[in-house]
Amino acid sequence: xxxxxxxxxxxxxxxxxxxxxxxxxxxxxxxxxxxxxxxxxxxxxxxxxxxxxxxxxxxxxxxxxxxxxxxxxxxx
Numbered sequence: 001x002x003x004x005x006x007x008x009x010x011x012x013x014x015x016x017x018x019x020x021x022x023x024x025x026x027x028x029x030x031x032x033x034x035x036x037x038x039x040x041x042x043x044x045x046x047x048x049x050x051x052x053x054x055x056x057x058x059x060x061x062x063x064x065x066x067x068x069x070x071x072x073x074x075x076x
Contacts, residue, residue: 004056006067013051017068018043 007013023040025032032038056065 005054010051
């Protein structure tokens with residue numbers, strides 16, 4: 001099932017999102033559950049091509065849309 005991100009501005013998405021490659025954790029990495037998906041490389045800004053690939057086409061089912069939101073700041 002494809003995944004699409006709900007956004008209206010590719011520039012705003014690029015300003016707010018970074019991407020990286022991932023790998024699965026192994027048993028010798030006690031900080032992670034075996035099989036967990038973890039970052040494998042440096043974080044970098046999302047490319048225009050990647051933003052276009054994540055753009056939801058018309059009539060995309062809501063079950064395949066993800067909206068990225070910033071959680072509210074927690075008082076200290």
